[in-house]
Amino acid sequence: MRTNGTLQYQVLSPGGIDDNGEPIAPTETWSDAIACNIKTNSDNRKGVYEDGEFRMASFIILLEADAKRKFENIKRVKLTRNDETLGEYRVICSEPLVTQGRFQIMV
Structure with missing residues (x-):
């Protein structure tokens, strides 16, 4: 697949309770950049x-399907195309394109 940009998705690490019984807030981080077609x-x-x-x-973003990553659970993405930062967007819908071996995300 030809790529023209990168995508980073938001990863939410679960919170919890520390040793003193105090709640720990979940933290939001960004994944590594993944080559994609935008x-x-x-x-x-x-x-x-x-x-x-x-x-x-x-x-519309196309990614190579990857068994290690579950793209269905992505809620927010950061997009960059040809060294231009396009911004941060909420995912509208996402679906696997099984016959093409790709995954499509619309933001």
């Missing part, structure tokens, strides 16, 4: 708020 669904900078503007974008 296709733009829509992208504009028409979003405006009082102090400036923001990017409203949607992308």
Whole structure:
């Protein structure tokens, strides 16, 4: 598969209780960068708020299927394409493309 960017997904490590019985909050970290193909669904900078503007974008990401990783559980991703940081997005939907050996994520 041809790749044009990278994806990092958010990993939530579980919290718990320490030795004193105090709760430990879960922590959020980012995975290592994974090579992927990023296709733009829509992208504009028409979003405006009082102090400036923001990017409203949607992308389709294709990843090589990997038995070690469970991409179905991904909730948030950071995207980079051709050295341009596209941003951090919430996953809208994800599905395996079994016949192609790939996994598709829409953000």
